[in-house]
Amino acid sequence: MTITITDVARIAGVSVATVSRVINYPDRVKESTRCKVQKAMDENHYVYNALAGSLGKSSTRTLGLIIPTITNPIFAVSTQGVQSAAARRGYSLLLGSTEYDAETEYNLVQLYLEKQVDGIVFSGRPLNDRSLAYMKSRRIPYLFTWEAVDDIDAPHITFDNRRAAKQVVDYFVSMGHRRIGMVAGRFKDTGRAYRRWMGYKDALVQWEIPYDDKLVIQKPYSVASGREAATRLLKMEEPPTAIFCANDILAYGAMAAARDLGRRVGVDVGIIGFDDLEMSAVMDPPLTTVRIPGHEMGTMGADALIDMVEGKKPETVQYVLETDLILRESVPRLN
Amino acid sequence: MTITITDVARIAGVSVATVSRVINYPDRVKESTRCKVQKAMDENHYVYNALAGSLGKSSTRTLGLIIPTITNPIFAVSTQGVQSAAARRGYSLLLGSTEYDAETEYNLVQLYLEKQVDGIVFSGRPLNDRSLAYMKSRRIPYLFTWEAVDDIDAPHITFDNRRAAKQVVDYFVSMGHRRIGMVAGRFKDTGRAYRRWMGYKDALVQWEIPYDDKLVIQKPYSVASGREAATRLLKMEEPPTAIFCANDILAYGAMAAARDLGRRVGVDVGIIGFDDLEMSAVMDPPLTTVRIPGHEMGTMGADALIDMVEGKKPETVQYVLETDLILRESVPRLN
DNA sequence: AATCAATATGTAAGCGTTTACATTTAGATC
DNA sequence: GATCTAAATGTAAACGCTTACATATTGATT
Numbered sequence: 001m002t003i004t005i006t007d008v009a010r011i012a013g014v015s016v017a018t019v020s021r022v023i024n025y026p027d028r029v030k031e032s033t034r035c036k037v038q039k040a041m042d043e044n045h046y047v048y049n050a051l052a053g054s055l056g057k058s059s060t061r062t063l064g065l066i067i068p069t070i071t072n073p074i075f076a077v078s079t080q081g082v083q084s085a086a087a088r089r090g091y092s093l094l095l096g097s098t099e100y101d102a103e104t105e106y107n108l109v110q111l112y113l114e115k116q117v118d119g120i121v122f123s124g125r126p127l128n129d130r131s132l133a134y135m136k137s138r139r140i141p142y143l144f145t146w147e148a149v150d151d152i153d154a155p156h157i158t159f160d161n162r163r164a165a166k167q168v169v170d171y172f173v174s175m176g177h178r179r180i181g182m183v184a185g186r187f188k189d190t191g192r193a194y195r196r197w198m199g200y201k202d203a204l205v206q207w208e209i210p211y212d213d214k215l216v217i218q219k220p221y222s223v224a225s226g227r228e229a230a231t232r233l234l235k236m237e238e239p240p241t242a243i244f245c246a247n248d249i250l251a252y253g254a255m256a257a258a259r260d261l262g263r264r265v266g267v268d269v270g271i272i273g274f275d276d277l278e279m280s281a282v283m284d285p286p287l288t289t290v291r292i293p294g295h296e297m298g299t300m301g302a303d304a305l306i307d308m309v310e311g312k313k314p315e316t317v318q319y320v321l322e323t324d325l326i327l328r329e330s331v332p333r334l335n
Numbered sequence: 336m337t338i339t340i341t342d343v344a345r346i347a348g349v350s351v352a353t354v355s356r357v358i359n360y361p362d363r364v365k366e367s368t369r370c371k372v373q374k375a376m377d378e379n380h381y382v383y384n385a386l387a388g389s390l391g392k393s394s395t396r397t398l399g400l401i402i403p404t405i406t407n408p409i410f411a412v413s414t415q416g417v418q419s420a421a422a423r424r425g426y427s428l429l430l431g432s433t434e435y436d437a438e439t440e441y442n443l444v445q446l447y448l449e450k451q452v453d454g455i456v457f458s459g460r461p462l463n464d465r466s467l468a469y470m471k472s473r474r475i476p477y478l479f480t481w482e483a484v485d486d487i488d489a490p491h492i493t494f495d496n497r498r499a500a501k502q503v504v505d506y507f508v509s510m511g512h513r514r515i516g517m518v519a520g521r522f523k524d525t526g527r528a529y530r531r532w533m534g535y536k537d538a539l540v541q542w543e544i545p546y547d548d549k550l551v552i553q554k555p556y557s558v559a560s561g562r563e564a565a566t567r568l569l570k571m572e573e574p575p576t577a578i579f580c581a582n583d584i585l586a587y588g589a590m591a592a593a594r595d596l597g598r599r600v601g602v603d604v605g606i607i608g609f610d611d612l613e614m615s616a617v618m619d620p621p622l623t624t625v626r627i628p629g630h631e632m633g634t635m636g637a638d639a640l641i642d643m644v645e646g647k648k649p650e651t652v653q654y655v656l657e658t659d660l661i662l663r664e665s666v667p668r669l670n
Numbered sequence: 671a672a673t674c675a676a677t678a679t680g681t682a683a684g685c686g687t688t689t690a691c692a693t694t695t696a697g698a699t700c
Numbered sequence: 701g702a703t704c705t706a707a708a709t710g711t712a713a714a715c716g717c718t719t720a721c722a723t724a725t726t727g728a729t730t
Contacts, residue, residue: 001474004686015710020688030708045472050406050449051390052686055715060386070415074403083405083432092446095430097418113426137380139336146629221614249613278584279557282591284619339716350680355718365678387716390685 003044006308012040023048032077042076054116063305064094064112064120066105072221072249074275075123076144076296081298083119089306100189100220102128109134119305122334125149141308145301147192148320153306155317157301161192163230164290164323165244166206169274171288171325172242175206176334180204181215181240183250189220196246196274215240219250224284234269235260241271241334248277248289250323253257255283255330270331286328293321336494338379347375385402389451397532399429399455401440401445403525405599406586407556409629410458410611413480416633417456424546424641426453435524435555437463444469455508460484460526474641479634483655492636496527500579501619501623503607506623506660507577509650510541511669515539516550516575518564518585524555525550531581531609550575555583561588563596569604571594576669577605583612583624590618590665605666621663624632628656 005023009016019028022037029037040046054060061190065082067075075097082301083093094117106156109131112120126132132152135142144156182200185193192271204211209253218230219225226245233240234257245251251273255265263269268284273280276291300319307313340358344351347366357372358366358663364372375381389395400417410432418428429452432483433440444466447455455477461467470477480564507515517535520528532551539546552567554560561580561641568575569592579584586608590600598604602621608615611626635654 002686006686016687017515018709024688028708033708047445047473048449049451049686051386051395051451052715053688055386055390055717056688057715068705069409070411071405071419073408073411075423076408076411080432093430095428101717110382114383115427116384116386138382163677210544223617227617251676252614252617255619259619272478279587279614282558282587284590284594295511337716341716351672352681352719353716359718363678368678385718387685388718389686391718393687431695612707 003046004049004062005046008040009013010035012037012042016089019171026061038109041263043199050226052089059118059309060116062115062117063091063302063309064096064108064115064117065123066108066112066120067095067097067123068097069097070095072247073277074247074292077125078293078298078301081121082302085299085302086128086306089303091306092303098127100127100186102131106131106134113138118309119143120299121145121305123147127189128259141305143301143305143308143317145297147190148318149191149304155304156318157304157319157321159292159297159321159323160194162202164274164292165196165246165326166200166202167323167325168244168274168290169200169203170206171208171327172244172270172272172331173203173240175270175331176210177240177242177331179208179215179240179242180209181233181243182217183226183233183243183254184216184218185246185250186218186220193218200244202303206274221247221249221286222314223249223256225252226250227257228253230254230257231260232272234263240269242272242331245273247281248256248275248287251280251287251289254284255287266330267332272325273297276326281328283330284335285330288328288330289326293323293325297321304323336476338381339384342380342667343372343375343379343381346379347372394453396426397429397450397452398426398637398644398667399431399443399450400432401443401447401455402432402459404432404434405430407582408612409582409627412629413636414459416630416635418633418635420637421438421641422537422636426641427600433462434468435462435521439464442467443627448473453644455476456480456640457637458482460525467544469506474537477638478548478636478640478643478652480632482525482530483653484526490639492632492639492652492654492656494627494632494656494658496530497534499580499609499627499660500531501513501537502534502658502660503579503609504535504538505541505608505636506578506662507639507666508538509543510666510668512574512577512591513542513544513574514550514573514577515544515566516578516667517552518561518566518568518580519551519553520581520585521555522552528553528581537581554581556583556584558588558591561585562592563588564645565589565592565606566595569593570597575604577607577666580606580608583608583610583615583622584624586622586624587618590622602663602667607666609660613659616663617664620665623663623665624661626659626661628658632656 005019009019068163096108106128187194207259217229219229275288280287304317340354344354344567431443441463459482522529552564554564611624616624639652
């Protein structure tokens with residue numbers, strides 16, 4: 001029923017090896033026969049079977065990418081980076097999300113290995129130590145993005161979550177804020193959430209502001225939980241004048257919370273986010289936030305991984321990309 | 336180097352067929368031998384080779400999904416739907432985006448076919464007639480989401496873009512608006528954009544409002560272009576009192592444009608979006624928009640496709656899901 | 671103990687490629 | 701035209717699994 005390389009060979013009157021060559025190394029076959037074969041393929045609507053092909057070669061020219069969730073637009077941009085860089089070099093992408101679940105992540109790793117991907121890009125530290133152990137036991141390359149993973153001997157392309165978070169709080173302080181709350185991500189979900197909290201604390205230490213437990217609320221990343229958390233903070237007897245949200249999604253929720261309570265963002269209360277999503281610039285007021293190199297991180301990650309796959313580069317790429325605090329109008333200067 | 340089914344068989348002292356059976360049909364092998372084999376697999380860190388497996392069976396248990404872009408969050412939600420429904424039934428997903436380019440789409444289809452996917456979910460009508468012809472020439476099932484494709488004999492799971500758009504304009508009219516602009520998507524990019532424009536016109540006809548060319552601007556979907564287009568509309572000598580944006584992303588831009596020009600959304604000018612993204616509820620003011628069944632469309636699409644793949648259902652699923660106009664505060668009542 | 675039907679396992683031929691190696695062909699050199 | 705080298709093509713053995721079919725084992729039934 002389906003036509004194979006063998007059929008094409010028969011029709012064109014050549015051997016299967018020759019057909020395989022016109023597919024893989026066209027310039028190793030004489031032009032006249034190449035045309036004959038090409039014609040036979042076209043006329044019979046031959047479709048290459050990549051499964052069989054990869055079984056013969058060692059490689060599938062496929063990368064696996066693991067992200068927390070596709071639902072947060074920020075992972076869409078890094079994913080697009082990985083995808084486009086991979087495509088540019090002739091690789092395709094297997095995409096999977098963990099939804100912050102360690103077991104799901106492990107299954108994903110296993111699936112990828114079974115599907116014989118040539119390499120895996122992780123977004124952040126693996127949630128599951130088994131995932132890592134599994135990877136190490138195999139011989140395929142992998143790397144980390146989104147978060148440095150110091151204790152693991154693998155390359156990473158990342159940015160400094162802790163430092164970026166500290167800069168946020170530094171800025172609040174420079175605007176006269178001393179009582180600063182934080183809507184953090186859940187530390188058990190991601191190391192990034194934890195690092196950003198560390199950065200928050202670093203700044204407090206530097207500016208000699210006592211750490212207050214009640215000012216920090218861990219929440220999953222969603223608009224609704226940002227709203228809840230910020231509502232709680234703003235309703236305290238002694239509410240913060242500024243709130244650092246661990247990502248823009250949470251910040252949007254926090255802005256809504258402030259409005260609900262009649263506090264004007266950028267006038268009565270300061271809010272800063274993290275990620276610089278496309279929408280942040282058109283919030284009312286425009287949201288001050290940390291721009292992270294999502295797309296770049298993706299492309300560099302894919303490129304570095306492919307280099308490893310193809311044995312081109314040393315295995316110790318350790319890039320730390322720059323972040324920028326984008327100043328907009330969501331932070332008032334306190335008299 | 337890598338350990339295969341043959342190694343496992345040798346170690347466990349059984350035949351390869353038996354090993355294959357413990358992998359695929361565990362209950363067809365006696366418990367004692369199953370344990371022996373399992374042990375041999377575990378101790379030697381055997382990893383199943385899905386490539387070789389699929390070559391033997393007919394199926395890869397993999398679906399291909401084609402979306403316009405991963406960058407618009409609304410496709411993230413339908414993608415997540417497809418993904419989760421597929422996973423639930425033991426299928427994995429190959430994800431690719433066309434970026435609204437016909438050639439890219441065709442390449443994607445070709446890639447999927449080469450990778451032997453069991454079926455393909457399209458998001459909207461194929462941009463490229465060759466894609467479609469190609470699909471038809473193969474024997475693998477496919478279906479459409481996001482948009483009915485009447486002239487193609489394939490199932491679809493969709494919603495009525497035209498009707499939903501008409502309801503938007505109906506609502507504007509019911510609030511006293513007669514001069515209504517539209518920031519539309521580009522008709523050449525998607526049929527959905529065109530359909531929504533048709534719905535806009537349907538309403539104008541019904542309410543006997545003359546169609547004015549200058550009130551409709553086609554733009555690619557981005558915040559920036561929404562802002563541009565709305566700016567242009569609002570700066571007209573006789574500006575619209577209401578603007579229908581073909582998606583929420585454009586609407587966010589339009590809201591910013593209104594603010595830039597000192598027009599209060601929901602008071603001086605009405606804006607309605609389309610998609611009901613998570614953020615729309617926390618815009619200032621909260622954005623009135625059309626909620627579409629993105630997640631449901633995804634899950635139903637995947638389920639229907641898998642049914643087809645597995646030969647379970649008639650091939651003529653034609654679901655039209657419901658949309659809802661979510662009334663919030665971005666539309667003023669005109670005196 | 672013989673018979674029979676399940677049940678469990680083994681044998682070996684695919685699945686559609688790739689590729690090392692062998693063979694043929696072509697073109698250049700004398 | 702004989703010789704040699706390089707280029708073009710062919711042969712056949714992998715790659716790691718599945719599965720139809722054959723064979724062996726088991727246990728119930730008589």
